[in-house]
Amino acid sequence: MAEAKQERYEDSELYRIRHSAAHVMAQAVIEAFPEAKYTIGPPVENGFYYDFDLPRTLTPEDLKKIQKRMRKILNGQHEFVKKVLSADEARQIFKDQPYKLELIEGLEEGGFDEYGNPLDEKPDISIYSHDSFVDLCRGPHVESTSQINPKAVKLMSVAGAYWRGDENNKQLQRVYGTAWNSKEELDAYLWQLEEAKKRDHRKLGKELDIYTFDDEVGPGLPLWLPNGATIIEELEQLAKNIEREAGYQQVRTPHLTKEDLFIRSGHLPYYAESMYPPMEMEGVRYFIKPMNCPMHHKIFAARQRSYRDLPIRLAEYGTCYRYEKSGELFGLMRVRSMQMNDAHIYCSEEQFEEEFMAVIGLYMKYFEIFNIDKYVMRFSTHAKEGLGKKYIDNERLWLKTEDMVRQAMENGGVRYVEVADEAAFYGPKIDVQVWSAIGKEFTLATNQVDFAVPPKFDLKFINAQGEEEIPLCIHRAPLSTHERMIGFLIEHYAGAFPVWLAPIQAVIIPITDDHLDYAFEVEKKLKKAGIRAEVNARNERMNAKIRNAQKQKIPYMLVVGDAEVEAGAVALRMRDGEDRGAFPVDDFATLALKVIAERSPALEA
RNA sequence: GCCGACGUAGCUCAAUCGGCAGAGCAGUCGCCUUGUAAGCGACAGGUUAUGGGUUCAAUUCCCAUCGUCGGCUCCA
Numbered sequence: 001m002a003e004a005k006q007e008r009y010e011d012s013e014l015y016r017i018r019h020s021a022a023h024v025m026a027q028a029v030i031e032a033f034p035e036a037k038y039t040i041g042p043p044v045e046n047g048f049y050y051d052f053d054l055p056r057t058l059t060p061e062d063l064k065k066i067q068k069r070m071r072k073i074l075n076g077q078h079e080f081v082k083k084v085l086s087a088d089e090a091r092q093i094f095k096d097q098p099y100k101l102e103l104i105e106g107l108e109e110g111g112f113d114e115y116g117n118p119l120d121e122k123p124d125i126s127i128y129s130h131d132s133f134v135d136l137c138r139g140p141h142v143e144s145t146s147q148i149n150p151k152a153v154k155l156m157s158v159a160g161a162y163w164r165g166d167e168n169n170k171q172l173q174r175v176y177g178t179a180w181n182s183k184e185e186l187d188a189y190l191w192q193l194e195e196a197k198k199r200d201h202r203k204l205g206k207e208l209d210i211y212t213f214d215d216e217v218g219p220g221l222p223l224w225l226p227n228g229a230t231i232i233e234e235l236e237q238l239a240k241n242i243e244r245e246a247g248y249q250q251v252r253t254p255h256l257t258k259e260d261l262f263i264r265s266g267h268l269p270y271y272a273e274s275m276y277p278p279m280e281m282e283g284v285r286y287f288i289k290p291m292n293c294p295m296h297h298k299i300f301a302a303r304q305r306s307y308r309d310l311p312i313r314l315a316e317y318g319t320c321y322r323y324e325k326s327g328e329l330f331g332l333m334r335v336r337s338m339q340m341n342d343a344h345i346y347c348s349e350e351q352f353e354e355e356f357m358a359v360i361g362l363y364m365k366y367f368e369i370f371n372i373d374k375y376v377m378r379f380s381t382h383a384k385e386g387l388g389k390k391y392i393d394n395e396r397l398w399l400k401t402e403d404m405v406r407q408a409m410e411n412g413g414v415r416y417v418e419v420a421d422e423a424a425f426y427g428p429k430i431d432v433q434v435w436s437a438i439g440k441e442f443t444l445a446t447n448q449v450d451f452a453v454p455p456k457f458d459l460k461f462i463n464a465q466g467e468e469e470i471p472l473c474i475h476r477a478p479l480s481t482h483e484r485m486i487g488f489l490i491e492h493y494a495g496a497f498p499v500w501l502a503p504i505q506a507v508i509i510p511i512t513d514d515h516l517d518y519a520f521e522v523e524k525k526l527k528k529a530g531i532r533a534e535v536n537a538r539n540e541r542m543n544a545k546i547r548n549a550q551k552q553k554i555p556y557m558l559v560v561g562d563a564e565v566e567a568g569a570v571a572l573r574m575r576d577g578e579d580r581g582a583f584p585v586d587d588f589a590t591l592a593l594k595v596i597a598e599r600s601p602a603l604e605a
Numbered sequence: 606g607c608c609g610a611c612g613u614a615g616c617u618c619a620a621u622c623g624g625c626a627g628a629g630c631a632g633u634c635g636c637c638u639u640g641u642a643a644g645c646g647a648c649a650g651g652u653u654a655u656g657g658g659u660u661c662a663a664u665u666c667c668c669a670u671c672g673u674c675g676g677c678u679c680c681a
Contacts, residue, residue: 167679
């Protein structure tokens, strides 16, 4: 990757093109709806959007018309002209635009730019105009519409969006568009979107029989099919092995607990609305658990702890249920039942850095296993305004633990970005964003410091001085949930899993029914060796069986006919299409077992 | 939860203006006995998501509910 010198997106020509395209789009929309109120329209990752308050809902036909009009405007060689003016002058220009007036007020007071981002100093108020359109805007823009290629601009979709991102505000209509330097770039982007669709875990998950949803079971409650369950089993084995080596202990806890536990932990007031409602038995209210931590805390508290016992690392693939709002559900990525690669590490302050970095070390190990080469550690901290609301009200401990994390990351040479106001209610956290093979971003692992809940549970250990001390708790889930992890892996590998994860590792394809007995013999042998092998005994021609195995992305196809029966061999065809010819059965088993044992991404070690 | 679009066989999709609901794949059965990405034939498969309404007649038009999708919001 290119180092430092890389141009920031905000400074790029493309950014100005998109920003300017947003203005041109707004012009086209306002021409079509003179009574429209317009709000903001910034560039975003692959394009731009503009939010409008319109008298009626936009249809796909409207989008076509708007796009057509945009192209005409773009061909008009209109210059973008900036003018700095006073708040009163601006108010005069936008007197019929309530959202703009609100923005002007914000700019005048200072502290925020037109998108609501905090600013250090009071900004100038400026407008940009081109053709017949004027917008309150800080820029920058291209000099003229002639710098925007009309053929490299496309409107994508229209969606609802709240004014200023607040769900209590009015819902606006957001029109998304994309713009590029050239038609070729636009085409490449559209092609990439098509590719992403092919890898979509919802599509592949169905095709590869990994999981399914059923209306009668309920939204967000996946049913894992045998193929999916096999992948889960492999992931759990991996995690359990690694955690055993790293000094974790497995625990198991119930799916239900009394309300009191969540009152004590402090979760209930924060998360009641995303927990399944309580059920009452003999006058006692129970909740289905949305997380495992309170019960792990109880295990810690089950006996007296000495500093000699620490750190204590309690791990559980705990099954949790969260009532995610209906509109938030998304395939396997956002579900209501999930199984977390969860663990809680209880340690002293002195041990914190080592423990915290050991968790980061786990991430690195997993990145290597799963061939993840792009990631960002997002360090989420509190915001002062949220103390006593979103966050536990103890500024001293916030600052202290945040500093501990910062220190640990810096000492360990781990690069991270800091994001304010995104911490958990009980402490700062690291979220790990990773990018799949086609550059789609996912948030998987999480690593959270908890200074707030252990004292609520009265957790303590006796330190070397014989005094009681409260441990710190690190919540961590390097493999996220099975649901999200497998969703990611499906898209990352496009369904062609590494052999160790492949639900079926080898399919045995007899050429005629005469070879069936031998085929089953081979199957038995391979199964015994620990390879997930299956005979395809269907009444089909060999070609159809190969095609079928190819579509199922099965790593190894073992064709058996007269020659193979004779030689005690299999004809090995790889998933990548390579025909490797005859292999003695034992040799194939050795080859496959090596690839599996190494968890290699390749088909041959 | 909010805004919008969508919902036809297990899957992918047809059905003109409101006029007898259809195809491919998958499934079952039969024939073929096959050498590296689809052999052939037959059969079966549907309360057109659910519930109401308009109409002589509704997959088609209207309403409600449920679900999915694109976003927003949210993610302990």
